[in-house]
Amino acid sequence: MHSFFNHVGYLDPGTGSIIIQAVVGVAAGIAVFGRKMVGTVSHKARSLFRKDSRKEDIE
Amino acid sequence: MSRTSQHPSSFRDPAGFIFKQGDVVYRQINHEGREDFDFFLESGLYGALTKKGLVVPHKEVKNTSRFDNDDRRYKIIQPEQIPFISYPYEWSFAQLKDAALLTMRIQRLAFKHGMILKDASAYNIQFIGKKPVLIDTLSFKKYVPGEPWEGYRQFCEHFLAPLAVAHYTSYDILKILQSDIEGIPLGVACSLLPKRARFGKGLLTHLFLHSASQKRYENIASDKTVKDVPKRKVSQFALEGLMASLERAVHTLRPPRQKTEWGNYYDFTNYSNEAFKKKQKLVRDMLKKVSPVPKVVWDMGANNGEFSVLAAQMGAYTLAFDIDPVAVGRNYHHRDQKTDDLMLPLVQDCTNPSASVGWMGHERDSLFERGPADVVMALAIIHHLAIGRNLPLPRVAEFLAAVGNHVIIEFVPKEDSKVQILLASRRDIFAEYSAEHFEAAMEQYFKLVEKKPIQHSKRTLYLYKKKRIVPGNG
Numbered sequence: 001m002h003s004f005f006n007h008v009g010y011l012d013p014g015t016g017s018i019i020i021q022a023v024v025g026v027a028a029g030i031a032v033f034g035r036k037m038v039g040t041v042s043h044k045a046r047s048l049f050r051k052d053s054r055k056e057d058i059e
Numbered sequence: 060m061s062r063t064s065q066h067p068s069s070f071r072d073p074a075g076f077i078f079k080q081g082d083v084v085y086r087q088i089n090h091e092g093r094e095d096f097d098f099f100l101e102s103g104l105y106g107a108l109t110k111k112g113l114v115v116p117h118k119e120v121k122n123t124s125r126f127d128n129d130d131r132r133y134k135i136i137q138p139e140q141i142p143f144i145s146y147p148y149e150w151s152f153a154q155l156k157d158a159a160l161l162t163m164r165i166q167r168l169a170f171k172h173g174m175i176l177k178d179a180s181a182y183n184i185q186f187i188g189k190k191p192v193l194i195d196t197l198s199f200k201k202y203v204p205g206e207p208w209e210g211y212r213q214f215c216e217h218f219l220a221p222l223a224v225a226h227y228t229s230y231d232i233l234k235i236l237q238s239d240i241e242g243i244p245l246g247v248a249c250s251l252l253p254k255r256a257r258f259g260k261g262l263l264t265h266l267f268l269h270s271a272s273q274k275r276y277e278n279i280a281s282d283k284t285v286k287d288v289p290k291r292k293v294s295q296f297a298l299e300g301l302m303a304s305l306e307r308a309v310h311t312l313r314p315p316r317q318k319t320e321w322g323n324y325y326d327f328t329n330y331s332n333e334a335f336k337k338k339q340k341l342v343r344d345m346l347k348k349v350s351p352v353p354k355v356v357w358d359m360g361a362n363n364g365e366f367s368v369l370a371a372q373m374g375a376y377t378l379a380f381d382i383d384p385v386a387v388g389r390n391y392h393h394r395d396q397k398t399d400d401l402m403l404p405l406v407q408d409c410t411n412p413s414a415s416v417g418w419m420g421h422e423r424d425s426l427f428e429r430g431p432a433d434v435v436m437a438l439a440i441i442h443h444l445a446i447g448r449n450l451p452l453p454r455v456a457e458f459l460a461a462v463g464n465h466v467i468i469e470f471v472p473k474e475d476s477k478v479q480i481l482l483a484s485r486r487d488i489f490a491e492y493s494a495e496h497f498e499a500a501m502e503q504y505f506k507l508v509e510k511k512p513i514q515h516s517k518r519t520l521y522l523y524k525k526k527r528i529v530p531g532n533g
Contacts, residue, residue, distance in 0.1 A: 007199060009177030010072045013209040016273030021207045021301055022291035024264045029300020 061098050069180070069200045074197045085120065086138055086196065089131040089321060095174075095200040096134070104172035106201065108300040114193045115166055115185075128460055141194060142355070142403075146423050147181040147217065148236035149405040151388035151414060152225055152314040154191070155233065159185040159218035161191045163306040170299065176204040178298040179210035179243070182423075183327035188376075188400040189391055192262050205292035208301070212273070215265050216242030219309060224251045226312045230384040233238050233406075240417050244271035261308025334515035338438075338469075341511050343369050345467050346434065349508060353433035357462060359409050359442035364390040366403060370436070371398035378432070382405035409440075409458065427461055435463030439504045439518075442471040446481045452491065452500035460504035470497050475517050496520065 066084075069076040074092025078085055099105050109115035117136040126135060134415075148156055158181055158187035166176050176198050181194040220243040224232045228251060235243055242252075257263045303315045332336070346353065348370060351352045354368035355397050361379035361385050370377040379402055381387050390404035407413065437459060444450045459466045472476055473492060484488075498521075500508070507525035 011178050011209045011213060013207055013213045014273055015276035016271075017212040017269065018207040018291055018293070019271040019276065020264070020269045021293045022297065024104055024304075025293055025297025025301040027300070028304035028340070029296045032300050032303040032342045033296075049190070056394065 060288065064104060065420065068417065068423065070418075072197055073160060080126065081423050084140060085126075085225065086117070086136050087129065087132055088136065088197065090135040090410070091131070092197050093133045098201055099174065099196065099199045101434075103176060104169055104174055105196070107168055107172065108165065108193070111168075112190065112192065113161060113168070114196065115141070117196060127335040129218075134197070135399045137196065138196070141185045141187060142220055143378055144424065145186055146237075146240075146405065146413065146428065148234060148240075149407060150186075151384050151391050151404065151406060152222065152233070152393050153388050154186065154229060154404075154423075154530070155181070155218065156189050156222055156309060157313065159214070159309045160306065161193065162214065162218065163302060163309065163463075165193055166302055167306075169199055170202065170295075170302075173202055174199045174533075175206075175208060175209050175298075177215035177325045179217065182240075188402055189394070189404070190400065199324065200226075207291070207293040208298055211240070211301070212245070212269070214247075214305065215269060217304065218242075218243060219262075219265055220248035222312045223247050223256060223259065223266060225261075227252055227315070227442070229315055229317055233234055233384070237416060238411065240423060241490065247274060260311045261304050265305060275346040308486055310489070314385075317385070323424070331515050334513060335374055335425050335518075337514045338516075338518075338520065339366070339369065340465060341513060341520050342366055342436070343513075344371075345509060345520065346370055346375075347375055348522060349434055349465050351433075355432045356431035356434045356436065357430070358436040358438070358445070359391065359407075360437065361461075362386045364404060364434060366374075366438055367404075368395070368398055370434070375401070375433070377402045379404040382406070410444065410450065411471055430462045432463045434465040434467060435459055437466060437468040439469050439471060439477075441468065441497070442475070442478045442481060442492075446478060446489055452497050453503060456504050457502040460525055464525045465508075466501075466505060466521075468521050468523065469496055469513070469523065470519045472517050472519075501505065 064079055066077045066079060069078070070093075073089060074095065077085060078087060097308070105114070109116045115138045117138040119139050120135040123132070123135050147158070152157070162176070162179050166179075169175055171434055177200045178195075178198055180195075183193055185194045186192075208312070221233055221236060224243060232243075232251070232482040245266055247266055252262070257267055272288065272388060331415050337411045346356070350525045353370070353375045354372075354374040356367070356377045358364070358370065358377060358379050361367045361381050364379045367377045367379035367390075378400075379387075379390055379392075381404070384406050387404045387406050389404075413423075415421055415425040415428060441452075441455065444455050445452055459468070472494060473479075473482075473489075501507070501521070501523055504526055506526050507521065508524050509522040510519060511521075
């Protein structure tokens with residue numbers, strides 16, 4: 001596996017480990033990214049709601 | 060010029076190695092590691108890591124004339140010295156978990172600076188007191204987009220597999236790490252884990268599928284030509300996802316729900332509060348009497364560190380050893396700003412102390428090779444050794460002389476209720492278990508400095524100073 005990378009370390013990463021990284025990494029990335037997105041959206045929604053309620057109080 | 064000697068554990072990475080001159084540890088950076096090391100400094104990663112206290116800081120040695128010539132050498136650096144080198148098989152569950160999380164945190168920071176960890180060995184983490192730090196400044200290399208993480212399997216075998224197996228089974232599984240210093244092979248971990256572990260966060264992926272994938276491709280060299288090996292690139296997005304998933308997997312693992320013999324020791328002592336306080340005062344006074352002032356104290360049978368802390372409070376770097384991983388975990392979790400940097404709790408069975416293991420039997424030092432301590436404290440363990448483990452008193456004295464230059468030891472007589480409990484279910488074959496025989500055994504190796512009864516108890520505390528150097532113990 002080493003032949004196709006320019007920068008190689010001293011450990012043998014193992015073919016099976018590289019395959020699983022390629023396959024699982026994307027899925028894990030989507031999951032993590034998705035969670036972050038949901039978190040950001042829900043946070044924004046909550047803050048909007050808070051602002052609205054404050055406005056209502058003022059009015 | 061004194062001789063330099065490459066450390067017997069530092070030979071795998073061609074980028075450099077550590078060596079000792081006198082008592083000082085240095086690291087040589089080879090030309091092979093020059094590009095990555097320079098980038099490590101220039102990218103700001105080194106500065107960011109040291110600022111957060113995540114990596115051991117170093118200074119460059121400008122004048123290298125006192126070292127042996129070496130054509131491979133690019134630079135020599137002197138890292139901040141680690142007071143006591145410990146190993147993953149001596150850590151509690153929480154320590155191994157913190158070391159794993161530190162590795163992943165460093166990995167995240169490295170990524171932000173365009174670098175990646177090229178390995179993920181648990182041996183690259185050391186504890187300074189209760190704080191884990193990365194000691195290997197050559198663990199970083201420039202990240203090249205598309206490259207997989209070469210340390211992934213190592214991380215899983217050194218950290219995730221032992222933590223997961225311990226979580227689902229028992230603390231005892233962590234002892235495997237002493238016989239297999241490359242961690243728990245994934246196939247072995249999967250065979251030890253119960254089926255329900257597949258539903259644990261990230262474990263199906265990082266252990267079960269990972270192991271299956273390894274198995275699938277392990278014989279590829281014999282079945283196919285190199286050209287047939289699948290050449291996968293791993294995107295940065297995938298790598299970041301993988302690392303976040305690994306971090307989450309480690310984060311959710313908890314110590315096993317397991318009651319241990321000594322986990323709640325101080326809830327069941329036979330001391331009155333008064334006797335306990337008297338004992339604390341006596342131990343403190345004896346520590347003060349040791350001359351020169353002790354720099355390193357080993358507390359054998361420290362439990363959760365009630366007495367070890369007295370040595371740490373006096374400024375001594377204190378190793379709080381105990382056989383019980385729950386007690387060690389408790390000690391590790393107990394935080395005190397004044398002593399946290401000075402007290403390192405470790406799992407250690409003094410009837411079977413850590414041996415020298417690894418390549419040529421010298422990669423990882425035995426407990427004896429990491430001593431002797433200025434003072435060894437052996438409080439309320441003599442009866443467990445002599446009666447619980449059938450160790451003759453002269454053998455106990457011999458052990459103490461091998462690990463310490465001074466000994467503060469508590470003798471627990473047969474009349475003591477704790478000894479009576481030990482004798483309750485067995486024949487008393489310990490005719491020689493008495494204060495007189497104990498003193499005679501100790502006097503073979505030590506000179507008595509002080510002997511004090513512990514008021515409100517039947518026990519006695521002794522301070523001894525070693526008479527002579529035990530052969531084979533420097």
